[in-house]
Amino acid sequence: MNSESKKITFEGLHQSIVQSNGAFNESDLSSYEEIFLLLHGYSEEGKKIYKRLGRKMAEEFKARKVLILAPNGLYPMPRAFPLDKEIEGVEDLLQGFAWYFYHPGSNTFLIDYKIPAISLSSWINKLNRPNLPVTIIGYSQGGYLAPFVAFETKSVKRVIGINCSFREDLMLNTPSFPMDLVQGREDTIIETNLAFERFEKLIERGVSGKFTWVEGADHRLSPDIAQSVLEILKD
Numbered sequence: 001m002n003s004e005s006k007k008i009t010f011e012g013l014h015q016s017i018v019q020s021n022g023a024f025n026e027s028d029l030s031s032y033e034e035i036f037l038l039l040h041g042y043s044e045e046g047k048k049i050y051k052r053l054g055r056k057m058a059e060e061f062k063a064r065k066v067l068i069l070a071p072n073g074l075y076p077m078p079r080a081f082p083l084d085k086e087i088e089g090v091e092d093l094l095q096g097f098a099w100y101f102y103h104p105g106s107n108t109f110l111i112d113y114k115i116p117a118i119s120l121s122s123w124i125n126k127l128n129r130p131n132l133p134v135t136i137i138g139y140s141q142g143g144y145l146a147p148f149v150a151f152e153t154k155s156v157k158r159v160i161g162i163n164c165s166f167r168e169d170l171m172l173n174t175p176s177f178p179m180d181l182v183q184g185r186e187d188t189i190i191e192t193n194l195a196f197e198r199f200e201k202l203i204e205r206g207v208s209g210k211f212t213w214v215e216g217a218d219h220r221l222s223p224d225i226a227q228s229v230l231e232i233l234k235d
Helices: 046-060 114-127 141-151 192-204 223-234
Strands: 004-009 015-020 034-039 066-071 075-078 094-098 101-103 108-111 134-139 156-162 179-184 211-214
Touching: 015 046, 034 046, 034 114, 034 141, 046 066, 046 134, 046 223, 114 141, 134 141, 141 156, 156 223, 179 192, 179 223, 192 211, 211 223
Parallel strands: 034 066, 034 134, 134 156, 156 179, 179 211
Antiparallel strands: 004 015, 015 066, 075 094, 101 108
């Protein structure tokens, strides 16, 4: 199934582009059986995670009626001053999108993760009138965000993080949905030992799921990482 782009509007925020596995009618999802929401990494876009993972999912599950959605983040990230005379189009202006802004040195959220969590969940809940099962898959910054979107989203089936660290310390409630984490062993962007420790704390709190190390993989959403995600989805 070919991918298509569709413009959407988040609650009280800017319009965004969502990549999907074909055309879909936002007012009627009765022809689908399941929804997959893909959340890209910092300074990336939905098109990229769809290319690296969504396409493989569409091929793997082509016999099933699944809807794969990969929206752009809420906050555009300019690569140059917008009035620069050399800027000819959006491609020259933007380097990607962010879901929120966090400064690790001071452990401070400059723009809170709760804003995109509520915006995304409001959109999915409005879209998902048939109450289809929803799986949320987030890569890097999108992985950090995924559980908090899930807390606000109805009919969540599962959350899968990719090369991220679930912020168990910020979760006031214990997740009622299974959570899995796929982590490249050679990732130098994420503190991998901390990611594992936080995941173990979630398991101690009664959350079901598994932590998968991918040997030889770094922070990139590589084919090996994508295949590990597919294996989890096929369980």
